[in-house]
Amino acid sequence: MTHVVSINGLSKRFGRIQALDGVSFQVPAHSIFGLLGPNGAGKTTLFSIVANFLKANAGTVEVLGIDTRYISRLRGRLSILPQDAQFQRNVPILEQLAFFRLLAGRTKQQAREEVMHTLDMVGLQSVAKNRVTSLSHGMVKRLGVAQAFLGQPEVILLDEPTAGLDPANARQVRDLIKQLQQSAAIMVSSHNLAEIQELCDHVAILNRGRLVLTGSVDDITRAHRECYLGLSRELQDGELQRLRTIPGMRSIEKTTSRATDNNSQAAEYLVTFDLSGDGMDQDTVIAGLLGQILEMGVTPRKLTEGRSLENQFLELTGNATE
Amino acid sequence: MIHLKTLNAAHIRLIAVHWSRHAVRGGAGLVYLMIALVFGLSVAHMVIMPVEQLMTVQERERGQVDPEAVRNMIITVGEPITQFVLGLRSVEEIAQQDTGHEQPNARNFVGPPQEATNDAGSESWTDFLLEDRPALLSAIFLLLLFGMPFAISFLAFNQVTGDIQSHGLRYLLLRTERGNIYFGRFLGTAAFSTAVTAVLIAIITLYLGLRIQIYPAAALAGWAIHGFLAVAILMLPYIAVCSIVSASVDSPFLSLVLAKLIIGGVLLFAFLGGLKWEAVKLVKYLLPWGWQNHLLHPEPSHWLAAGLACLLYTGVFLMLGYARFDTRDL
Numbered sequence: 001m002t003h004v005v006s007i008n009g010l011s012k013r014f015g016r017i018q019a020l021d022g023v024s025f026q027v028p029a030h031s032i033f034g035l036l037g038p039n040g041a042g043k044t045t046l047f048s049i050v051a052n053f054l055k056a057n058a059g060t061v062e063v064l065g066i067d068t069r070y071i072s073r074l075r076g077r078l079s080i081l082p083q084d085a086q087f088q089r090n091v092p093i094l095e096q097l098a099f100f101r102l103l104a105g106r107t108k109q110q111a112r113e114e115v116m117h118t119l120d121m122v123g124l125q126s127v128a129k130n131r132v133t134s135l136s137h138g139m140v141k142r143l144g145v146a147q148a149f150l151g152q153p154e155v156i157l158l159d160e161p162t163a164g165l166d167p168a169n170a171r172q173v174r175d176l177i178k179q180l181q182q183s184a185a186i187m188v189s190s191h192n193l194a195e196i197q198e199l200c201d202h203v204a205i206l207n208r209g210r211l212v213l214t215g216s217v218d219d220i221t222r223a224h225r226e227c228y229l230g231l232s233r234e235l236q237d238g239e240l241q242r243l244r245t246i247p248g249m250r251s252i253e254k255t256t257s258r259a260t261d262n263n264s265q266a267a268e269y270l271v272t273f274d275l276s277g278d279g280m281d282q283d284t285v286i287a288g289l290l291g292q293i294l295e296m297g298v299t300p301r302k303l304t305e306g307r308s309l310e311n312q313f314l315e316l317t318g319n320a321t322e
Numbered sequence: 323m324i325h326l327k328t329l330n331a332a333h334i335r336l337i338a339v340h341w342s343r344h345a346v347r348g349g350a351g352l353v354y355l356m357i358a359l360v361f362g363l364s365v366a367h368m369v370i371m372p373v374e375q376l377m378t379v380q381e382r383e384r385g386q387v388d389p390e391a392v393r394n395m396i397i398t399v400g401e402p403i404t405q406f407v408l409g410l411r412s413v414e415e416i417a418q419q420d421t422g423h424e425q426p427n428a429r430n431f432v433g434p435p436q437e438a439t440n441d442a443g444s445e446s447w448t449d450f451l452l453e454d455r456p457a458l459l460s461a462i463f464l465l466l467l468f469g470m471p472f473a474i475s476f477l478a479f480n481q482v483t484g485d486i487q488s489h490g491l492r493y494l495l496l497r498t499e500r501g502n503i504y505f506g507r508f509l510g511t512a513a514f515s516t517a518v519t520a521v522l523i524a525i526i527t528l529y530l531g532l533r534i535q536i537y538p539a540a541a542l543a544g545w546a547i548h549g550f551l552a553v554a555i556l557m558l559p560y561i562a563v564c565s566i567v568s569a570s571v572d573s574p575f576l577s578l579v580l581a582k583l584i585i586g587g588v589l590l591f592a593f594l595g596g597l598k599w600e601a602v603k604l605v606k607y608l609l610p611w612g613w614q615n616h617l618l619h620p621e622p623s624h625w626l627a628a629g630l631a632c633l634l635y636t637g638v639f640l641m642l643g644y645a646r647f648d649t650r651d652l
Contacts, residue, residue, distance in 0.1 A: 053492055054651045072328045072499050080496060085489035090348055096493075099340055103333055103497045147493060 004029050004155050004185040005050065010059035012045055018209050019045040022059070025204045025214040027155075032181055034200035034217075035189040036309075038317050041206040043189040044083050047159050050187075051080045063155055076104055079153035081144045081161055087132040093119070094128040097147055104151055114150065121176060122146045123169075138165045145173055149180065156180065158188045162195060174199055193310040197221075203309070207317040217309060225273040225282055226306025228255070229289075232299035234267040239296050246292065248285035250274040270306065328499045337498070337506025342514045345477065354477035355518055361473055362522040365465045366529070369458055372399075373534065389536040396457045404448050407464045408615055450620035455545045456537040458530060460618065463549040467614055470519075470553055471560045475581035477515055478564030481507045482647065483577040491652050504647045508565050508640060515561060516554045523550045552617035552625070555632045559610050560585060562639035569647035585609065610635055 005027035012020040020042045027033045035043050048054040050061050052071040061068045101111035119125045122142040141164050162170040190196050204214040250272040345351035377387045405411040451460035485491040527546040564581045571577050588609045595602030606612040616628035
């Protein structure tokens, strides 16, 4: 199967608000698929319809070839980290998660073992017998991630899995997501565009309930691929002109906000590539760029990924604030 | 479209057990336990206290208690009250009977169907409750049948509504069918209610058997079991009404208020409306109010029919609630 999730003409209305309007896209197998959009774009609504929490007004959703209106046929194969869903306050964590595994047909012993293993993955094994009320916001979020990883789901929906997590825990969750890509397709919604760019190979961008763009991250950012380049000294106008003539280069502009080091002569440039031409490859363009710079007697100090996806996102969503 | 074919007995059992345990931890179970015990024991106290006082007087004056005299006193005092509660006599009729003038008058509106109001039938029902069965227990059961439907909503109002509001159900929805959650929680609530009823009636029966000692143990035990079954089965349609409300609104508080309004409102509307239009009294049959006393009827055909009707009401209410729960946004 080439696509694990197929969304066709999905529409959902809440009173006068059109939350989703004819959205269609597909999620490739074994991909990490990012769902982007400003607040109110319809990301959570879309996830909720895929999981059959909400009923669509029009359109269909198929997961693993099964219409999600018959969600029971997907039991155990689809899991979700819902946004803002609360665990039972007065039941120990271990008991709550073990109950989910009992529903999957496990014995009490098996259920407890599986839960402890999953809690260990997210660093919560030590609080397994605690109640949710004793956990911090970040720990509750990791608990939500843990329940989504329980069992062996083939498709996992994660609605803002790193929201509210400190950088170390966010990194841990991202690493887990990457590991799970081997066995499952994962759909992630996030406000952190850098995170989506790092994690996802495909994205869909929603704005006001409509799909504005979908495709692979590579394809989407080809025409506006960016990187930050730190140099040992500022480039002269002539040197800049020379660099702009390199095939695949769109622009190179000096940045004002980023200093590369304490050297007063050092400078940083935002380099934009246009890789839309046939056979155009980012590595080749960067190699050409660095070659020219070295020929000018300038030392490259730093080369980092830019915000290509973010720029594309802001352009498509009318600079909507996240 | 209702997907009953996807129901899973093992899931329903797991959810019912988990839910009944959660009901205690969650507070609603404890609140109901307190309310049911306070109400039930208050009713028992109200019924038993005069008898205990009479026994104390007898013991002081005669040096011993005469069980026969106590039972006769209970029958004499209890007969008009029982007839009123069963809807066989109005207050005016009872007053006039005492003074020797009886006139036809409106019956107690929480009464049985018409055929039970003939004198022979009414006497046999009253005699059955007061003479053939332990009268004190009969009186307590009649009051429990009237009062417990008001109390049950404290337990049953939050079967799903709290988890709809908190989105907590979303952790379950991909792991089992909506129907399993709905029916499992209903059964868990019913099991908890039945356990509380059993505890309450056991306490009262033990007290009557060990302290009052005016009825044979076998008679007390047999009637206690019948009364327990009557109260337990009567709770089912009222829990099912709460299930409908709980599945239809997103706020536990609103669910509690609506459940109370529906259960009490049907009775109140039938009573007040019935004062002006006779036909409005039929509103009480929307819930088991109109015939629930038949669960204590001497004829097995009556209490069996009443029990089956309870199950029928329960089935209808459950299906209405399930239809809503299965198709709504969660």
